[in-house]
Amino acid sequence: MDKKAVLKLLGNELEVELPILSGTIGPGVLNIKELYRITGLFTYDPGFASTASCSSAITFIDGNQGILRYRGHDVNDLAENYDFISIVYLLLYSILPVPEQREEFLSTMQKSSKVPESVANVIKAFPNDAHPMSILIACFASLAAFYYGKDTIKDLSCGISAIAQIPSIVAMIYRHINSKEFINENKNNESSYSQKFLTLMFGDEINYNLFTNAIDKILILHADHEQNASTAAVRLSGSTGSNLFACLAAGVTALWGKAHGGANEAVVNMLQEIEKSGDLEKFIAKAKDDKDPFKLMGFGHRVYKNYDPRARILKQTCNQVLSKITQKNRLLEIAIKLEEIALKDEYFIERKLYPNVDFYSGIIMNAVGIPLQMFTPIFALARTTGWVAQWYEMIHDQETRICRPRQLYIGK
Missing domain, CATH: 1.10.230.10 (Cytochrome P450-Terp, domain 2)
Incomplete structure (x- = not known):
């Protein structure tokens, strides 16, 4: 029997039945879609702390138990036994790749990783003392123009391009603000996503054997985190039918805040x-x-x-x-x-x-040796995978509607 809650409105003797929806695991939710139509009332939930804005099969968090899962897999197991390329595959395709699938996917990523010259020119146009997050927002906006009109709904090709190009873009931003020449991407087709990123950032300046695994784990653990502020920004922008890359720019904008990615x-x-x-x-x-x-x-x-x-x-x-x-x-x-x-x-x-x-x-x-102001762009690098996965899930969800939060008006 389906569970329901009953809302009693004192004074007019109105009772409203609210269906309780159950997920695979985690708290159930009160379905209030018909509440305004029936009662003329909105709900009030600043910060959306008690509101489920969508259904999703990507990431699950139980904050009380300290649990984080990607596609049903515990993040501890994933970080211990898989690399970031495998996690990207998991978040996009819902399964962990076997070695042959990983290699094929890696090849696809490498073919999609070339950053358009127009984006490189956008980076060079910024002053060296610009904050890298402002440059990254502009880069995604530039990609929105570059990929405008491309069919991003039928397959994941544009999303894969975003994930493949973001390490090069972040590395180029780092080198620009430090007045260094960009490193030629064609010379860096390592099997490790993280080592390629570090190579594009530092060239031969650091010990890759020491740091590659640590950076890979940072990327894995930041790849997605349910409906946080930046993911919500991506979904909210995407609900209007906006371009994937424009939505990623919105995600970067939200992530920049010190209460989130900063x-x-x-x-x-x-x-x-x-x-x-x-x-x-x-x-x-x-x-x-x-x-x-x-x-x-x-x-x-x-x-x-x-x-x-x-x-x-x-x-x-x-x-x-x-x-x-x-x-x-x-x-x-x-x-x-x-x-x-x-x-x-x-x-x-x-x-x-x-x-x-x-x-x-x-x-x-x-x-x-990563400069302080590059921390958040690296967070954005990792989270781009989650944003892409969430965006594609959203556009295929039949219940997706343009987001339109309500308000409690307190003005004159």
């Missing part, structure tokens, strides 16, 4: 602030003072009320990377000490303020 950048800013002060205990005390607006960046998460499962994986990866780095890094030393204190302090334990994925990803990228 969080790992905020972690390193905080560590620099602590270093300048020289008093870590003072910052711990400020974070525990409920009257002080200061908070430790990289601790706690809106969704995860348990330990962020992505943080568990990156903590291990972070320790592996740091154990092999010989030069001292004061920010990394502060981060390690901060982590030790927070994991033992009852204040943080009681409030479940565990280090989250942004804490460790920021430390790893700092160790690699």
Whole structure:
């Protein structure tokens, strides 16, 4: 028997039956599609904290249990046993590839990875001190013009092109703001998506054996995260029938905010602030003072009320990377000490303020030598896969309608 809830409106004796929809796992939802028609009332939910805006088969999160799954696969298993190329395949095609499928898909990606010259020229047109996220938005807007009119609905070719080109674009942005020549992409067809990206960024400047696996795990763990702000922006824009690449630009715009993709950048800013002060205990005390607006960046998460499962994986990866780095890094030393204190302090334990994925990803990228302002573009690089998968799912969903949130008017 289908479950239903009954909404009683006091005063006019009206009762409304609201169907309860059940997913595969996770909380059920009240179906309120007919609520306004029947009652003349909207619902009020700032931030959409209690609202399911769509149905999806891509990613599942249980924040209380600390669970994250892509297409039903636990992210711990995926990060341990697969590379990012395999995760891209999984998110796009719903299954993990066998070796032959992976190689064929990799070949398709390589054939689609050439960045149009017009996009390279857009990057060069920006001043060297421009924020890389502003350049990345312009690059996706330029691709929207380049791919305008192409049939993006029948197959995944345009989405694959976006995922294949984004490492080159982010690397080119990095080299432009550092006044370096672009590296010829044709010389870099490595079997590892992450190594190719690092090669296009740094050339021969870094130890790829040390850092490729760590960057690959960062990309895997950031590939998708349910209906977060940037994914919602992609879906909202896409609901109007907008071009895939224009929707990706909307995703980058949302991701730029410090409360979203800029969080790992905020972690390193905080560590620099602590270093300048020289008093870590003072910052711990400020974070525990409920009257002080200061908070430790990289601790706690809106969704995860348990330990962020992505943080568990990156903590291990972070320790592996740091154990092999010989030069001292004061920010990394502060981060390690901060982590030790927070994991033992009852204040943080009681409030479940565990280090989250942004804490460790920021430390790893700092160790690699990636500049602070490039952190969020690399997040966008990883998340482009999720955005593409969510966009294609949305346009094939028969229930998709143009998004039109309501409001509670409080003006004159």
